[in-house]
Each structure stands twice: as structure tokens, then as C-alpha cells.
Amino acid sequence: CSEDRIYRIGVSQCSSDDWRTKMNDEIKREIMFHEDAVVEIRSADDDSKKQIADIKYFADSGFDIIIVSPNEAATLTPIIKEVYERGLPVIIFDRNIIGDTYTARLGVDDVGIGRSAAHYALQMLGNHPKAIEIFGLKGSTPAEDRHTGFTKEFIKGGGEILESAAADWNKEDAVPLVDSLLRIHDDVDLIYAHNDRMAIGASEVARKLGRDIKIIGIDAAPDIGIKAVADGVLDATFLYPTEGHRLIRTALAILKGEPYKREVCFPVSSAVDHTNADILLLQNETLRDETEKMHILKMRIDDYWTKHSSQTSLFYATIVI
Numbered sequence: 001c002s003e004d005r006i007y008r009i010g011v012s013q014c015s016s017d018d019w020r021t022k023m024n025d026e027i028k029r030e031i032m033f034h035e036d037a038v039v040e041i042r043s044a045d046d047d048s049k050k051q052i053a054d055i056k057y058f059a060d061s062g063f064d065i066i067i068v069s070p071n072e073a074a075t076l077t078p079i080i081k082e083v084y085e086r087g088l089p090v091i092i093f094d095r096n097i098i099g100d101t102y103t104a105r106l107g108v109d110d111v112g113i114g115r116s117a118a119h120y121a122l123q124m125l126g127n128h129p130k131a132i133e134i135f136g137l138k139g140s141t142p143a144e145d146r147h148t149g150f151t152k153e154f155i156k157g158g159g160e161i162l163e164s165a166a167a168d169w170n171k172e173d174a175v176p177l178v179d180s181l182l183r184i185h186d187d188v189d190l191i192y193a194h195n196d197r198m199a200i201g202a203s204e205v206a207r208k209l210g211r212d213i214k215i216i217g218i219d220a221a222p223d224i225g226i227k228a229v230a231d232g233v234l235d236a237t238f239l240y241p242t243e244g245h246r247l248i249r250t251a252l253a254i255l256k257g258e259p260y261k262r263e264v265c266f267p268v269s270s271a272v273d274h275t276n277a278d279i280l281l282l283q284n285e286t287l288r289d290e291t292e293k294m295h296i297l298k299m300r301i302d303d304y305w306t307k308h309s310s311q312t313s314l315f316y317a318t319i320v321i
């Protein structure tokens, strides 16, 4: 390929929320360090049909690689398989597809997160706790895996799951659902939600109804989950790594024929709870400050180059005249 080749990377997010904003920020930060690459991020806003259209757009507009977090595994698998088999490299991250028609996958051990959440709940609640599980979107792999890991471990440890119902990753769906479930069950010790947004909704309902229930979520995005733990809204959350910079590095390694790992599974963190939420928020604040400084530096460098190149062309123009 020619020396001034610019790689075009398409990122298809299934959704827009704080967790994904954090990941998108990491992607945009990483791309600043690669002058030979540009990125376009599209969000399907939880609509699998829109996500299929986004993937087609990237494939038909000459993008060199597509990075996808598929909303639902079964619905998104055919289009991903199609573009991959046409020869376009595809990286899958976070949510998975069915099968392995992709170039690389970066995921998280969601079964392990579910297991850790169960373990934490059993330690916190002691003998025979009773739980309600608020499921993410059925058919999206993290929800299925977080359910599997939690259920096995919780039941093995003597816990009982009274109900398991889906709120599709949304607080708006979790609130009425939890409200109706808590009116049916008066003996709930724990609400385990597959993400923090739903867990926060559950916590609000439990408080409104005057119920003393422990609440666990997943994601630990600083402004949502960790803050909710620090404020006492949630009892614990588990870190769901975003690692946006690694997606860009993997994409460029694939495009440049450099070595990369085809399957990456990020390990599970220990719980974020009242013992560490404040320090994690502080660290995040520091990271945010440093990032802000990097943006300022980048703007100064760009500014310098613009001025420098216009002065250089003026100089050459003067000589020619």
C-alpha cells in the first residue's frame, strides 16, 4: 500500500449510554495517535435493523475494517458472516454473535462476572437469600452469560431465585418491572440486575416502597455505577471493561499484517463497593484531567503544524515570484 494510505475504521455500537460513551472516548483518544487512520462511530440505538443498515453502510462505503458490538446475537450473525466472508475484516467486541465468522473478538468473561456477583451476594446476605434477577436483553450474549454464571453459583450456595425477568438493559423498563415484582414478593433480600442502569432503577423503586433490599449491578462506569455505589444507591457493582484503545490497536494490527490475538477475554474484577468506590472515583477524575490536557496538547500541535505549513508555502511562493 502507498505510504500516505489512510485506514478507515467503522465502529458499529448497538447502543448509546454512559458505558459506551466511555468506550467511544477511548477509541477517539487512541485514534489521535495514529495519523494513518480515521474512525467513524455509529450507534444503532438498540435497534438491530438499524445496526444491520450501519454495517452495510460501512461495508459499501469502502471502510477497511468494521468493529461491531452486536445488539442481538441471532439477528446480527448473518450480516456479519456475509461481510466477513466477502473479505472485509470484522472485530467483534462485548456482545457476541453465533459461531466465529470474525477476524478477532475482544470480550469479557460474563459468566465469571455473574459468578462473582453471586459469590459477593452470598457473603453479604448469609443463609438462603432470596433474589430477583433483572435480565438484560434476551438474546444478547452478556445477559445470557451473566444469568448462567449467577444462577449456578447462587443456587449452589443455598440462594433462591424468586423471579427472573428482562428489562432490556434500560432503567425505564426496569422501574415498572421491579415495582410489580416487589408488590408480588414481600421476602426479597437481593435484586441482581445485569447492568447498573437497571440496578439504579430497582434501587429507586425499593426505596419508594420502603423495602430494605440489597442491590447489585454490573458495568461500574464511573459517572453512573461507581457514583451510585459511593452514594449508597447500589451495594456493589462489577467492572465491565471498555478497553476502546485496544480495539483500535487490534484493528490496525490486522490491517497492517502485524501479530494480534484472535480471541481476547478480559478477566473479571473484584467488586466495587463502599470499600473502594471513592478511591476509584478519584482515580477517574485524575484520568479525566490528564485526558483533557492531552486534547489541549493535540490542538496546540495541530495549530502549530497549520501555521508552520502555511508559512512554508508562503516562503516557497516568495522564492518562485
Ligand code: FRU
Binding pocket: 015, 016, 017, 019, 020, 094, 095, 140, 142, 143, 169, 194, 195, 196, 218, 219, 240
Ligand atoms: C451498554 C450495555 C451495558 C452492558 C452491556 C452489555 O450498552 O447495556 O450496560 O453491560 O451493554 O453488552
